[in-house]
Amino acid sequence: MTRCAVNIVHNGADKADITVTWPDGGTRVISFSAGMPANSDLGKDFRFTREGSLNMIRVGVSERFEITDQLALGD
Template sequence: MGHGQPTGSCAFGVEREGRGNAMVTVTRPDGRKRVIFFERGRPTGYDKSQADRGEFRATKEGDLNIIRIGDERYEIVDAVAEGG
């Protein structure tokens, strides 16, 4: 998840609002949670607080969304946000 760290699986939950709109809540290994917002199936932002200074970037490879928030990296498949 963090810069230079190996990738791994995290627990997550999703609230779908239809039409590809969703909020995906990822529970990080340290127990903290990160919410990533999707609109029309595309990641558009996150639960930014004043302590967050990370730039939000999202790219897509096939059905995989690669999301970067500062040094954090998340990989979320389309089916999570859109259902399926």
């Protein structure tokens, strides 16, 4: 696991699109809706669990992201 650069676009109080950029330049967009992780630009195998304010998101078989509510929604 490594830290990645992120770009966040807020779309209202409880919506956001987060673009994660890997060190090799690849990207993944993770969207939040109603304050929760909703989907990704991969469009399949999206799942998440929450522990407190930490969202542990899995996309496909090998991608894992940890995004806090504060990062995603500014809470």
